[in-house]
Amino acid sequence: MDAEPLTIYFDGDPLPARPGDTVSAALLRAGHLATTRSPKYRRPRGPYCLIGECGTCQLRIAGQPNLRACLTVVQEGLVVESQNAWGPAGLDPTRLVDHLFRRGFDHHHFLVRPRLANVAMQAIARTMTGFGVLPELPRPGAPPPELHEHVPTVLVLGAGPAGRALTGALEAAGVDVLALDRRDRLGLSRWHPAPLPQRLLVDTGAFGVYAPERLIAAASPPLAGGSPRLHLVRPKHIVFATGAREGMIPLLNNDLPGVLAARGLAHLLERTDSQLTAPCVLLGDGEEAEALAAQLGVHRYAPADVERILGRDHVEGIVVAGRTIPCGVILLAPTRAPISELAAQAGAQLRFDGAGFAVLTDPDGRALLAPRPPDADDDPAEPPWQIWACGHVRNTSVDPTADGLAVAAALLAELAASEPS
Numbered sequence: 425m426d427a428e429p430l431t432i433y434f435d436g437d438p439l440p441a442r443p444g445d446t447v448s449a450a451l452l453r454a455g456h457l458a459t460t461r462s463p464k465y466r467r468p469r470g471p472y473c474l475i476g477e478c479g480t481c482q483l484r485i486a487g488q489p490n491l492r493a494c495l496t497v498v499q500e501g502l503v504v505e506s507q508n509a510w511g512p513a514g515l516d517p518t519r520l521v522d523h524l525f526r527r528g529f530d531h532h533h534f535l536v537r538p539r540l541a542n543v544a545m546q547a548i549a550r551t552m553t554g555f556g557v558l559p560e561l562p563r564p565g566a567p568p569p570e571l572h573e574h575v576p577t578v579l580v581l582g583a584g585p586a587g588r589a590l591t592g593a594l595e596a597a598g599v600d601v602l603a604l605d606r607r608d609r610l611g612l613s614r615w616h617p618a619p620l621p622q623r624l625l626v627d628t629g630a631f632g633v634y635a636p637e638r639l640i641a642a643a644s645p646p647l648a649g650g651s652p653r654l655h656l657v658r659p660k661h662i663v664f665a666t667g668a669r670e671g672m673i674p675l676l677n678n679d680l681p682g683v684l685a686a687r688g689l690a691h692l693l694e695r696t697d698s699q700l701t702a703p704c705v706l707l708g709d710g711e712e713a714e715a716l717a718a719q720l721g722v723h724r725y726a727p728a729d730v731e732r733i734l735g736r737d738h739v740e741g742i743v744v745a746g747r748t749i750p751c752g753v754i755l756l757a758p759t760r761a762p763i764s765e766l767a768a769q770a771g772a773q774l775r776f777d778g779a780g781f782a783v784l785t786d787p788d789g790r791a792l793l794a795p796r797p798p799d800a801d802d803d804p805a806e807p808p809w810q811i812w813a814c815g816h817v818r819n820t821s822v823d824p825t826a827d828g829l830a831v832a833a834a835l836l837a838e839l840a841a842s843e844p845s
């Protein structure tokens with residue numbers, strides 16, 4: 425039986441949504457491509473990657489600024505507001521600035537005197553170029569963040585296909601494993617359920633790896649009525665299953681609303697059981713781009729043949745070999761780049777794979793560590809930890825589920841070997 429539809433509000437207007445939709449899914453289905461503007465050049469912006477990695481979808485949601493619409497799951501009555509825009513899909517009065525100063529202006533020296541004019545100019549510029557508006561100040565006496573300490577045998581960062589496969593195998597063998605994921609995997613899987621780790625902290629982003637203390641710090645938003653949560657995790661083994669982010673294909677106007685990552689959109693359509701209805705083309709090379717074009721039923725062009733993307737506030741077409749092809753959505757299937765920043769903080773060596781930096785591992789998934797500097801402030805009381813990587817963070821061409829299982833087998837063998845006999 426179909427679940428009951430929901431209503432959310434976008435800039436005051438009611439919008440239908442389905443349970444399990446993200447805010448971006450509901451907005452795209454309703455044809456809202458442009459939802460904000462870039463802070464400096466006031467370029468119209470809408471979602472691109474649809475997996476929480478590019479930040480172009482940020483909106484004010486339930487009074488909180490700068491939330492990623494592509495990760496926020498809808499609820500009945502959710503209030504969503506565009507930010508940094510006056511009528512994002514329509515006229516933008518700030519464009520008058522471009523007409524008044526056709527050659528641009530040097531904002532370091534513009535209106536430096538008289539002082540009052542400078543104060544007014546700075547106030548206007550700061551208002552226009554900030555990102556979002558702060559929420560109301562916390563209530564006086566608001567409770568401080570809750571501190572949670574965890575000492576699991578294995579910490580898995582990322583509950584995508586690789587992290588889920590690895591965690592499932594470790595849990596089946598009785599290993600004490602904690603998984604963190606900065607997405608709301610529970611909310612996102614409601615529509616398209618997937619087995620998730622038993623001990624999973626969702627909406628929980630690891631923001632720091634403190635190698636000398638063998639410590640990972642992560643933060644979660646408050647549970648209903650509570651305080652934000654700060655997690656300090658001291659594992660014996662860390663597995664980075666952080667995946668890969670979408671790259672970009674260098675083309676004029678590739679930032680226009682309506683340019684979407686093909687993989688992100690394919691997942692979204694599958695998860696929400698939706699169809700692509702807008703006229704659409706896909707740009708990309710290689711087998712995966714071909715497979716995505718076939719899956720989505722759209723025509724594919726090689727990026728090298730595309731001269732430019734047409735449009736002003738959103739995509740209107742592309743020019744290929746001098747021919748204009750009208751379309752409302754352009755899907756890009758670039759090479760992905762591993763999300764390896766935290767692994768590098770933890771001391772893992774990286775290798776350039778042509779699109780980004782992958783974690784360098786042995787065949788079993790053990791990360792090769794950079795030598796610690798002689799003056800490193802390592803805590804001698806803390807036992808060394810083992811760092812692992814599985815899935816696209818170590819190789820964007822592997823099958824992430826199979827790789828997660830393979831690394832789990834190696835990790836289990838190492839745990840068994842280290843147990844006292």
Ligand code: FES
Pocket residue numbers: 470471472473474475476477478479480481482492493494495
């Ligand atoms: S972060 Fe939401 S579309 Fe990229």
